[in-house]
Amino acid sequence: MLRFSTWKFFAIVAMTLAAVLIVAPSMLSASHYEELKSRLPSWLVPPTIVLGLDLQGGSHVMLEVDQADLIATQIKNLRDDVRRILREEKVAITGGIGTTTRGVQVRVADEADREKILPKLRQLRNGFSSALMGGPSPLDIETSPDGVIRVTITDAGITDKSRKAVEQSIEVIRRRVDALGTREPSIQRQGDDRVLVQVPGLQDPETLKEILGKTAKLEFRLVAEPGQNPSETEELDQVEQEGKIAVEKQVMVKGEDLTDAQPGFDQQRSGEPVVNFRFNIRGAQSFGEVTSKNVGRLFAIVLDNKVISAPRILTPITGGSGQISGRFTVEQANNLAILLRAGALPAKLNIVEERTVGPGLGQDSIDAGKRAAYVGAGLVVIYMLVTYGVFGVFANLALFVHIAFIFAGLVLLGATLTLPGIAGIVLTIGMAVDSNVLIYERIREENHAGRSILASLDAGFTRAFATIVDSNVTMFVAAAILYFLGSGPVRGFAVSLALGILTTIVTAVTMTRMMIAVWYHYARPTKLPI
């Protein structure tokens, strides 16, 4: 009992000091922390504790690829490809290109024609999927005896596309969110078809949703003229006006040909907010060509299948730059410019989960958590003191180190402290002293059974240890499972709980034992003080 190796003693003192040093910067106010950082070499200053979105305020938005929209887009692309092949091979079809639920079909009466286009159609598979050879085919191509060729996108093809859409979306979303100028946004893929966006400390979460929820597919198309073939046109909604407007299906220039977009004000006329943009060479060329040919006609600026505005082409626009107006507010013009610069999402994304906490509530939660922790710890400390006297002092010192260890663990792991996490810490404060209680009660018991003080102390620690390990393992298992299955705040709870359980073994068992050994050495008690 009394023998305590020197290295163990110093190890514990060193660990405690390290923990305090690691945690201390997190206790500073933000400005003091920055000052500390500027004065000391950066590797010397540990990072502060990461607060969860529920504490610092922020948005957690889960986006999911809209399957129906993805399939519709793929069918449309497939249809364009088939049309191109038919044109290139000069193959005549009976009726138009029909669409099925998962693909397209054409009727080619002539067998020689069919043989001509089938290999070309099969080649579409290569472009369709990034999957390696041997994987399930993304396209099914079948021919029925009456000359109908069906091209169907398989489930594997859809999964592959949505996975790719997620990958590309992450890039686009990152550019969009970065444009908001927030600190440390986190953008991660979740499964095959989801993206999780977490942005801390937003003052206006609405803007985030505004720029996440839009596909931002920009197209310039000509407005249909009266008497135009209806199969070449479609009716689209208008943003500013009631009713629909007929525009050509063919797209003059797409948003991907934009190189830059900036919010600005209309110089010539009203001074209303607009978005100025510039095309790349390809975009400038085709825009120049079409506008030269169609002076006097209206063209539609279409964003996500809605017409923003439809100005008249007064002169050919060959300079490669232009302006979008649409009775915007300054904010709308700003957001549109961000969207156009970041590019379009490859597919429509829906918000399937949103958790937004305003900064005010976050601060309130921090205050509430702190208050609960202080009161909880205070009550436990007093209770231990009145129950165990000098041994209670030891337990409380161990408790203090225990809390420092938990916070140091959070800093070292880079784990996030959430409100349930604070609850977890308060709970482990209650549980941490359990180990001390087990030991002390055992010591008392052994002493009452007639053992000497030293023998009782020794037996108390030895015998209680197995129980402490057994009972903490069960708690730890529960925490580990919570961590792997939980999300966000609940995960924070699991981390605090698990850390608390691990550190209690060091603090409640080893540290208390050391303190009692030292105390015994100097006090030489004749009677057990508990």
Add this chain to the structure above:
Amino acid sequence: MKLLRLAPENTKFPFMRFRRVSYPFSALLSLIAVALFVFKGMNFGIDFAGGTVIELRAKSGAAEVGTLRTMGESLHLGDIEVQAFGNPADATLRFGLQPGGDVAQQAAVERVRDAVSAYYDLRRVEVVGPRVSNELVQSGTLGVVLSIIAVLSYLWFRFEWQFAIGAVIATMHDLLLTVGFFSITQLEFNTTSIAAILTIVGYSLNETVVVLDRIRENMRKYKKMATAQMVDMSINAVLPRTIMTATTVMLALFALVAFGGQVIRSFSIAMIWGIFVATYSSIFICSPMLIYLGLRNEDADKAASQKRETERKTETAVSADDDDAETPVAAPTAPPEAAEKTPKPARKPAGKRAKTRPA
């Protein structure tokens, strides 16, 4: 300094006698819990049911729950629940999944925002779609089931099988009663509640292990004592610790309920109930189970006689490394009648059985 003792010293409560009361009582409570779950159901939060919660704070003055309710109804969002809590300026709106999928959900939030933003700040918005809520139900259920299996396999590995069964039954009992508690109080049941349930499972096993550990220890020490008596003695021995620990955890939890804020209040309330139930079940449910499962009579006695056999062969049997061998905790903690029956509490160590704890 006079120290505070909540638990009386050297108690000799005949806990095992209560098993004829505690078993029917707990069975009844468990049945009620199941019935409540089936017929009354749980107040599932949006995590599991899907839907939207919006927390508002009035820009000036108090929140007007009545006006908010009328506003909510005029927006046709289905059943809308308006609640005031804590600060008089605060209120929460809660409504269910909107027909039309995830897009419709966002549109509904938009409509509410437009309607209230002139007078209220939106402090918290949570929207959970149908697919996400289904997944949360799955992972929550999986979590509870997995943790029970994992913890039980650990107990199986460390203790005799009767202990593991006793622990399962006690844990199931605590789970059922906690579910019943959520149903009868209609506390909101969400992902944090799953955290509460798993923590209760952990705590319940913690309590059970402490009691079982002592029973196992005494089982080896007092081989001739009747099982019921031995179990009673063990529970009485750990009783001060049980009361002490339950009290400290309760102190921490009461602080959380009083000061921790709205978000974790239902978690803390459920935990308080759980601690209470877990303490009860470790004493009155798990331990008597050992008697019903015929723990020692055949098992320990047989083992003991085998040990005696081997010890006769090898005279050096008393292994010095076994700490039980030094000086057994003798008569004072044992009830007097026990001491009479066993004048010499077995001095021989139980020796290393397959499942003994490490020295």
